C-alpha cells in the first residue's frame with residue numbers, strides 16, 4: 001500500500017527500516033546483516049564514485065585490485081593491529097566437502113593484504129610516492145544490531161593506501177582526502193559534517209593519528225563517523241619492512257596513509273533528509289532529478305499531453321539533467337505522485353490540459369512541497385534554478401538542525417543533562433585517555449556510553465584557566481562528545 005506506517009519523529013528506527021525498502025533502495029536478505037542494494041541505491045553510489053574516482057585520479061592515485069582472501073599468517077602479522085578485531089574476521093574453512101588445510105580469512109580491510117607487496121615494490125626513493133586505491137567490498141562479522149547502509153556485515157567502500165618518503169607529504173594528503181570526504185557529504189549528499197581528529201582511544205590503533213568527518217543524526221542524538229583519513233606514520237612500514245634508499249643513499253622507512261568512505265554515506269543521507277512521505281534525494285545524487293507526469297482529463301487532448309511530457313523530458317535530458325516521464329497508463333496521477341515522492345525524486349513536473357493550453361508546466365518540489373508554474377520557454381533555466389535551490393535548501397535545513405543540537409557544556413552536570421537531551425556536546429577536555437575511559441564508564445547504559453567523536457580542527461577560543469568538564473584538570477582542547485552509531 002501507499003505511505004509509510006511509521007513516522008520519522010515518533011519511531012525513527014522503524015521509519016528508517018521501512019523507508020529504505022519502500023523507497024526501493026534496499027531488499028532484506030536471508031543472511032542477517034546482509035542487504036541487497038537495489039538500483040535506486042546503487043545509482044547514488046555510482047554518482048559519488050564517479051566524483052571521488054576522478055578527483056583521486058587528478059592526484060595521480062591509481063586504482064588496483066587485491067585478492068579478497070587473506071592468509072592467516074599475514075593477517076596476524078601484528079597483534080595490536082588485529083587483536084581487538086579478531087571476532088569480526090570471517091573465515092573460509094572448506095571447499096566443497098573437504099576442509100581447507102589452512103582456513104583463509106576474508107578481507108575486513110586490506111593493509112595486511114597489500115603491504116607485503118608494498119615492501120617488495122618500494123626499493124628506492126624513485127618508487128615513491130606509491131599511491132593506490134581499490135573499490136571493493138569488505139566483510140566484518142559485526143554483532144551490534146545491523147542497520148541497512150549504516151552497519152552491515154558486508155559493505156562497499158574505497159580504500160586508499162599510500163606511501164611517501166616524508167611525513168610532510170603524508171600529512172598533507174591526509175587533509176586533501178579528508179576535504180574530498182567533506183565534499184562528498186556537503187556538496188553531493190547535502191549533509192553537514194565536522195572535520196576533526198579522533199582521540200588516542202578512538203583512533204585506528206595501528207596508525208599514528210586519525211582524522212574524520214563526523215555527522216550527526218538529530219532524531220537519535222547520535223554522532224556517526226562519516227569517513228576516515230588516517231596517517232599510519234611508520235608503524236606498518238616497520239611491521240612489513242617497507243623501506244627505501246633516499247637520495248643520500250640512506251635507508252629510511254616510508255610514511256603511510258590509509259583512507260576510506262563506504263556505503264554508510266547513503267544511510268546518513270537518508271536519515272538526514274527523509275520525511276514521512278519517504279526518501280528525499282539531493283538532486284546531485286538523484287538518478288532521476290525530474291519526473292514528468294501527464295494529467296490527462298477525460299476528453300481532453302491526451303496525446304497532446306503525452307507528447308508534451310516526452311518533449312519536456314527530451315529538452316531536460318539534452319540540457320544535462322536526469323529526467324524521466326512516467327507514462328504508465330495503469331496508474332493514476334495521484335498514485336504516481338505518492339510513488340515518486342516515496343522514492344525521493346527532487347522535482348515533479350505535472351502537465352495537464354490547462355498547462356498545455358497555457359504553454360506551461362506545473363513543478364512541485366519534494367523538499368518543501370512548493371508548487372511553481374513554469375512557462376515552457378523558460379523550462380531549462382527554471383528547472384536548473386529549482387534543483388540548485390533544492391540542493392542548497394536541503395543542506396541549509398540539515399545544518400540548522402544539526403547546529404540546534406550542539407550544546408556547549410563546562411561541567412559534568414551540564415554534560416549529563418545535555419546527553420539526556422540527545423545533544424551533540426562540545427566540551428573543554430584535558431585530553432587524558434583515563435578521563436575519556438572514565439566518561440564512558442560513568443555514562444554506560446542501554447543507550448550506549450558517551451564517547452569522544454572528534455576534536456574539531458576549528459577550535460573555539462579556550463580561555464586560560466578553563467577546566468576539563470569531567471576531570472577538573474586544565475582543559476587542553478574543545479572536543480565533541482556524544483553517543484554514536
Ligand SMILES: O=C1CCCN[C@@H]1CCCn1cnc2cc(F)c(F)cc2c1=O
Pocket residue numbers: 081082085086087088089108109110111140158159160204228230258259260
Ligand atoms: O579505516 C581505514 C581506511 C581504509 C583502510 N583501513 C583503515 C583502518 C581499518 C581499521 N580496521 C577496522 N575494522 C577491522 C576489522 C577487522 F576484522 C580487522 F581484522 C581489522 C580491522 C581494521 O584494521
Ligand SMILES: [Mg+2]
Pocket residue numbers: 140
Ligand atoms: Mg568496526
